[in-house]
Amino acid sequence: MNTENVDVLVIGAGPSGCVSASYLKNNNIDVKIVEKSKFPRYVIGESLLPRCMDHFEEVGLLEALKKQGYQVKKGARFLKEDKVCNFDFSKKFTEGWNWTWQVPRAHFDNVLAEETQKKGVPIDFENEVIDVSFDGSNSKTTVKDKDGNLKYINAKYIIDASGYGRVLPRLLDLIKPSSLPKHSSIFTIVKDINRPKGNEGTLITFDIVKTQVWLWVIPFSDGTTSIGFVGPTEFINSYKGSPSERLEEMLQLSTYFQSRFKGLPHVFEPKIIQNFSTAVKQIYGEGYILTGNSGEFLDPVFSSGVTFATETGLLAAKMVAKIIKGEPTNLEKEYVAPVQFGVDVFTSYVNEWYSENLQKIFFHQPENTEVKKKVCAVLAGYVWDKTNPFVKKHNRVLASMAHLIDLEVEQQQKEC
Ligand SMILES: Cc1cc2nc3c(=O)[nH]c(=O)nc-3n(C[C@H](O)[C@H](O)[C@H](O)COP(=O)(O)OP(=O)(O)OC[C@H]3O[C@@H](n4cnc5c(N)ncnc54)[C@H](O)[C@@H]3O)c2cc1C
Incomplete structure (x- = not known):
């Protein structure tokens, strides 16, 4: 069977994996990515936070993204009945980026993957990690291609950036239940022909339509808009019919948006993700480290997913670069503590939101x-x-x- 050797194997070519691999390549570390899907591929998570611009800039992926004409996002708007609260990122306490983008993820992730490849990182698309064994920190990963052929990849270190695939958490029995209540979501993209002129496109809107239930509205620069409801799983499941019928009926809960979105063609049949919050028992072990959604996912309410994925992807790559170069590292202090702190802050905000x-x-x-x-x-x-x-x-x-x-x-x- 075909066997390859690499210093660092990254699982998954989403934002977390691309940021990790780019950092490593920039620092002359031998790295490759294996990616289960063929790109471009759809994934949810379209509204970014300014903080992630720092990560793309640091690893040299920002300039390519700037050329894509994505919808600039300057803030967030929260609605409840007749009440409105606007947040403008240029009026924030902490220094840093005042804007970011709202992005169709299939396109965005494809740009990231192409740029990562241009840096010299090989990405094996349509190659799925199906097994991993460790001998100390050295690992042997079994990968299956789309035709069912198997190969092995020997690596000194693995960064698991497999998002919802949660490859190592599944294989190493690391998954534990989230402390957050069970919430689900139903979402699609619509042709937003009734979008008002003005600064509407520059905001993500959160419309609180019911206790614990809210609607996101994320406009894109091509005139389409991502919409989705989030709420307790029993509530989302209490709507019957096809996903399109369920979403259409839920739209009636929004006094603000129902006339704008009613009856608009859906770009795809609405998708449903049930009980999306997840957690793990540990985020690193001998020879591996978890980043992004592979480790933890809380809730979509503050659009923190991609930013958390790139923050942890970058930090993990910095740790792994030191390990490969034989430099001293303290993963508890330098990785677990900051990651846990970020998770704790967002958890407080999610809890106090609900x-x-x-x-x-x-x-x-x-x-x-x-x-x-x-x-x-x-x-x-x-x-x-x-x-x-x-x-x-x-x-x-x-x-x-x-x-x-x-x-x-x-x-x-x-x-x-
Ligand atoms: C309802 C909902 C709404 C959301 N909205 C937002 C939002 O507005 N903004 C935001 O920032 N985040 C949002 N998120 C979160 C966002 O989807 C994720 O946090 C983000 O995509 C995580 O990025 P990642 O790089 O960790 O993983 P991903 O982007 O999921 O990439 C992981 C990659 O790994 C690959 N992979 C999986 N298994 C394997 C395998 N076995 N072998 C090889 N490759 C594999 C996958 O194909 C995929 O390409 C939302 C989440 C939900 C549930």
């Missing part, structure tokens, strides 16, 4: 500009800036703020 404390803060009038700037930095993905009290004290600050708002409202009611 507890509705965060919504209280968003829609409170008059707006508190200082609070908004700090929350905006989190929404832009700058969740490692501990000078931001809304990052550092993430587990207390939101509940405390919401409590103060409750007291204020109570006081106002007494005075009336």
Whole structure:
């Protein structure tokens, strides 16, 4: 059987895998990617956060992306009944990128993969990892191509960036249930012929249509728009009929968007992802490291998935480069601690979103500009800036703020 040798094997050519492999190649490390699909391939996750621009820039993938004419995203808008809260990324506490993109992922990921190949990283498309065995940190990976032919890849280190494929978590029994409640989503892309003129395209909108249920609206530069509902799994499953019928009926929950999207042709039959939150027992072991969705996925509400994938992809590559070069590394301190901190911050925000404390803060009038700037930095993905009290004290600050708002409202009611 065909056997190859490589220093680092990256599983998956999504954003996490491409950022990892690009960094390694830039640092003269022998790296290759194996990718199960043929690109371009569809994947969900179209609204980016400014923070991920730092990662693409650092590994030299940004210039190619800039040429694609993707929809520029400058902020986020939250709607609930007649209330509106806008976040403008140029008004955020933490220094950094003020904008990013909303991208059709099939195209975007294909550009990333092509640029990664141009750097000299070989990508074996339509090659699926089906097994891995370890001898210390050296690994032997079994790969099956689309015709069913098998080959082995010997690697000194594996970066598992396989996203929802979760290759090593499955093979090494690392999967554990997420602490988050079971939520699901139904989504498609529509030809957005009724899109209003103006800055509508530059925002992602979150329309809270019901307690715990919200609709995302992500406009693209080609005139199509991604729409999707997220909510408790029983709620999503309570709608009957074909996926198109279910989505169409759910649209009636949105006073803001129902007339704009009603009856528009779907670019594809709506897809459903059930119980998307996942977690793992550990994010590294001897000879491997997990990045992006392969490790943890929380919730789509703050569009943090791709940014988390590129943040962890880059950091993991830095660790692996040191290991391959024989330099000292402390994965607990340099990888697990920062990754866990990011997960913890986003988990607090996800929990307080569904507890509705965060919504209280968003829609409170008059707006508190200082609070908004700090929350905006989190929404832009700058969740490692501990000078931001809304990052550092993430587990207390939101509940405390919401409590103060409750007291204020109570006081106002007494005075009336
Ligand atoms: C409903 C929903 C909405 C979302 N919306 C957003 C959003 O608006 N913004 C955002 O940033 N994120 C969003 N996300 C999250 C986003 O989808 C992911 O976080 C992101 O795609 C993760 O990137 P990745 O590089 O880790 O994995 P992926 O992009 O999934 O790439 C992994 C690659 O690995 C390959 N692979 C899998 N198995 C194997 C195997 N056995 N062998 C070889 N290759 C393999 C796959 O084919 C794939 O190409 C959303 C998620 C959900 C569920």
